Amino acid sequence: MLDRRNLLAGLTTSLALAACGRGGASDTGLLRVGSQKGGTKALMLASGALDGAPYKVEWSEFPAAQNLLEALGSGAVDVGLVGDAPFQFAYQAGSPIKAIGAQTTQERTEGALALIVPKASTIHGPKDLKGKRIATGRGSVGHYLVLRAMAAAGLGAKDVTITFLSPSDARAALQTGAVDGWSTWQPYVAAALAEGNRIAIDGRGFSQGYGFDIAPESAIKAKRPLLDDFLKREGKALQWASTHVDEFAKVLAAETGLPLPIAKEFAGRGARLPVPIDQGVIDRQQVVLDTFRQFGEVKGERSLAAAFAPVG
Template sequence: MPPRFSPTASRLRRPLWIGLLAAAAGLLANPAYSAETVRIGYQKSSTLMTLLKTQGTLEKALAKDDIKITWHEFPSGLPLLEALNVGNVDISADVADTVPIFAQAAQAKLTYFAEEAASPQAQAIVVRQDSPVQQLADLKGKKIAVTKAAGSHYLLIAALRKAGLKFSDIQPAYLSPADGRAAFENDKVDAWVTWEPFLTSVQRQLPTRTLADGNGLASYKRYYLTSTRYAQAHPEVLQHVYAQLQASGNWVKGHPGEAARILGPLWGNLDVATVEAANAHRSYRVQPVKREQLAEQQQIADAFFAAGLLPKAVDAGAVEVWQP
């Protein structure tokens, strides 16, 4: 026999259910109770984000809003922004100025939320000390190790252009920084285009010569990005991250030795002097991105398209810019 419905019992239970529903609605409306996780992608050369991760300062700042972090390391900037584009990470640590151009070509909806001021000496084209290559024009026909879409990729294009050469005049070997170093050490390539800390490391450990750095060729800014959807939904997270990045950049410049002792083991057991020298070439000055200052991004996009390295022309200004 089925249980009988009791109007009296229903009326007695109704205040309890109403109270529980109201409490649940209150929990959902109060962000202090809503646990959330932000996924941050970074690479070894993401100095400031690496320090925040190691020192736990960003976790502490976000924990006040009940936000947790998961960290995801990538070998270079291009796969990092690919992961951002498909939604596998929420925030990208700094990538070189060239990388967002390739992401835009892949239809990524990007938002710039911070930049590190220009550091042209933080990347260079190097050859072995005994190499017959004496000047940029001598690179014609040579095999050059470069990481695809990295800042060094644009430096190579700009340097070749200065020497009256086209990108098609050389043989690019698209390699990760680790593989580029191995190829350079074993004379598998004629030159290597790389950035810090890989640059200072090879200069100190092998007999090399520098053909050109970024001075007068490529300013080499590094940008922090997120998806446009995430920027719109979580500006408070970006505010925390921006503030911590600024503080970390100031700390590195004010405590170069201490920063080097932390970063050395994380960068393949580099000695303190090498890390300090590498960091001296980076500005680490975190500042807002200004749309009117994205002009070099368009120059980069046009150079890659002219070299046949982009499938279509890219409007570098077709991005969102978040302001702290």
């Protein structure tokens, strides 16, 4: 049975999909861009990178990568940035999407991806996960972090109870003690730390730090020049954000509702910059895929190389 929070979350996603579905993939004067909370939209607005773009951008915002990937897979959105783990999870499930651009954090800082626990928790590392209940999103970078930590500790699939929740429900579950930890990403990590929680497992030792601009095959076919232009502008925006933390933080705070100090901490946590999708990047994604397969989370056998279609 759906509770009120899940019903509202579903309604919000449905409304977002309806809004971003107004223009079709064949409308070459419109680019429908999906953004996660504190993600691409805040970056592009803050930097002014879209000024003078020869097409209209229609924004839709989503609470997590899973929701954004559903919109991409249905063709309701033309492009959106997600982490490597959710991309591989959705692609192997058969979604008609491909990665057209790549980003990575040049100098990853603590807490970009982390497993958060209450201060008094007995969880201090991967081995302490045995018998615990951890909340995260299915197929998310948080899910991937839990699995990688379990593998490092020699734990099996039945040793940890993973509860799949939206970020808002996971936060509530952690607050009430319904779960022992929450594996999540920024800006949720910063907000959770501000509430008095701590990092039990940091993602730096387990995640490769890649993000990918994803597009449905229909948009790649119909709007490739727009996608190419958008990625170039996004690259300029990332360069701008690396040297304008204060300005970026102000827009982040306005877009996300985060207090300015938390938004500033988030904005200053390592510069993300575009990188070419070369064979090395593709090969490194095998680790992500193998981890999901090790724990039976992914059944698909689609070609890893076929998941990438760089524009430019």
